[in-house]
Amino acid sequence: MVEYLPRSAWNARPPKAGPGNLTVSRVEGAVIHWPGTGSTSVIHSQAAVASALRGWQDYHMDSRGWSDIAYQVAVDQAGRAWTLRGLRTQSGANGDNDVNERYGAILLVLVTGEQPSAALKATTRAVIADFRKLYPRGTAIRPHSAVRPEPTDCPGDPARAAIARGEFTPGHSEDDDMTPAQMQELKNFIEARSQAYALWVHKQLRRDLSGVIRAYALDIKNYERQTDAADAARAAAAVWATAPKSLQVDGTPNQDPETPDPNTDPAPADPDLDPFPPVDTTPAQ
Template structure:
């Protein structure tokens, strides 16, 4: 993991403090991912970050979150016929970030935005509650880390899945929460 800057949110602007790290990112090998081949992201760095929820049970340990990751990947590959899990990254209630397709890979998460976005999903259902504070902090750190490393455009637009498709995702409560995050846009 590269040393980059930590997130300091001040008046809705991300500031980067030197010497801090990216959040803990669990590799595909660590969570037991199947081998997959996905396309390189055509728009790089991506201009949008799309927030999702997985509509699964929640998890608070690496073992439990890894099991959910494997189950989602199996469903996305075997059930949906996709090349891999749809999301670029997935955040567990344990505050860890799980590598889905990873950086610079085209996801399968939001039609009309897949070629120009990074999809970040929270494990769980967030219609009437929010992800843990640790999970929310990890997601915001991941975005700041991506910007600092040039993996996400500095002027990216943050949006919820429902802004790009007819869906309730990322759940009413989480959707209201991300509207207070830096770079959220009502018009993606």
Template sequence: MFPWLLLALSVFAHPGTGVSPAVPPRHMDSLLDILDALESPARGGSPGTAVALGRGLGVCSTPGCRAVLGEPPGTPERPPVVTPGQWQLLTELLRHDPATPELGAVLAPDGSTVALGPLLAGIEVGLRSGGVGQPLPTLDPPADPLLAVTIAEALGTSFLLARGADNNATALGPDGCWDDVENPQNYTLRGPPSPVPDPVAIGAMDGVILGARLAREPLPVAELLRGYYRTGNGSETWRPPSSYRRRDFGALVGRERLEKEVAAVLGLLRTLLPIPELLRDVGTQEVATVARWAAREFSERYVGLRGHLHPIVPAECPAIVPRCLWGARPYRGTPSPLRPPLGSVFLHHTLEPARPCRTFGACARAMRDMQRFHQDTRGWDDIGYSFVVGSDGYLYEGRGWHWVGAHTKGYNTRGFGVGIVGDFTATLPDPDTLALVRDQLLPCAVRSGHVRPDFTLRGHRQLGHTDCPGNALFQEIQSWPGFQGTPVAPGLG
């Protein structure tokens, strides 16, 4: 357990007993339970109740956010409708610490980790823009309030810090892993931290998308979040809207607009007294340079490129769910390293499970089942595929970019094996899943140096006695860039 959590538990223990209240897991469901209680009309709640409470607990504590939303109210007391355990969780999540922004994050049903600070700040801007609560101030110099409180200030600050640091400094990322996806309590980053780790970037994109929606149509925050993340309905009929956050954020905020707003919020910060330390002796030209750099890097990493000469194109690389998040067992033995760039990508279907997985929970279970089968029944060291593609919008890390797989006998050292969850003998994956592989994964593999630009794409059946990747999918990939080779007659495997 982390030292900060031990401290929090000691502070919030029941007086006189030394026993801590039962703290719910750091999951979106837990937050929604709290919001339901706070927003219940029968209990005197409203859509603005939760937002005001969040502000009092520290959601908006940076200079730029305060300039937009105003000074926070006094520290609130626990509302009677919230249990002591829920109050402890809420207080821990919303207490802002610039050094560890990832601590204020929850695990969402789509498998993403969402920082609540930028999410709730964007929601407050949306509600106030839609007429709920006090009107927003007019900013001078002008800046978009929604972008200022979600991503623009965070990006500007992060890249200002990175510009004067050593070459190993990072201004974005990394991602991380939860200790237990069924009962998430602790989240650990997988590399050197930045002011904008992945949960902050995700929370910011969600805050922009949902804030823009609330500006058009105010509604209860719990209802908004439940529909966006599809919490608790158990449906696998379609992907949750949150899985399209990169596309939807890119449609709302192009790279040029993001650059403009980062420069605008840095200009706003320079008018504050006292001037933030980071901006002292920073001229207008340097602000413009930092804004351009920040917008370019964020767009390429999380959104895709959009300029006046370019249409929207897919994100630099698709979102990858790491092994630790889907619950992988350890690798057995010692993995053999690959020697990139490799010349081939081999496409498979999993056959079992036969149905495409459309939620994080279903895809994570499929990954664990496949790994168990590959290790326990087939006797392999690990799940055989390099990556597995779900129909939930995510790529799942198998052996990954660095280790030899067990996917295409005789060719495992020559290429990456990509499996799509489902049986595609007679039907195709949905168009979005096909596009994830064709338009994002394959270009990403080339740009990142893992695959040669002149790579060949083949179906598994071309290299062995098997029907894989299914007749329908095999016919589809013959029109994809990189496909090569005369189809081999399928066998019986």
């Protein structure tokens, strides 16, 4: 919630008869301004801002012949909000009468080349949120240079850039504020970390899979050796149990050198082909 300093805080003069209140149905948004003094001397303290506001009011009323200081609200670098004409009263700052009827006017107390502070931007967002409560259709946020019929550099390059980045839009977080260079640096960092992680996962999976394949292949070979030896012994015993008597001596099998001994396990034969292709055991680099 914004706490607006009253007109008495800057010792404002009473306004003359002016244009009256804005029409809710006509308002399209808020326009951002700056004083455009051409000076680089900052206006930061409360006393300095109050003095500057009185000077701008004198200029607008005495030199320009306007009814009051031209803007509705001012926001300074410390985040203070100052009541000028007030959000309901039509401004005289945007250009011709048509533009003033369609837009509000918020003054940022900035000097040439000065970047808007986080406090200024936060308060400006809150002021615009209040503005939108009064004028629900007035959602646009535009620099003065975008609406004034005659050319102007108002509200200066830093404020224009902040508008383009959405830094005056209600709901925007200062944590989101990043320069294009910072955004690119963050993008490069994320891409590099993603690639490094993908490579690490690939190496880990390859190493783990190679170990599984080697262990499985060894288990298969051992199983085949044991199974082949046992099957051969059982087959030999069965053959000799049913052999003709002529092949037996005193009831025991004839021990022909070429005849296998059923009680002796034959040497296991290596399979003709490995069940798996050879595995590269070279450590991954």
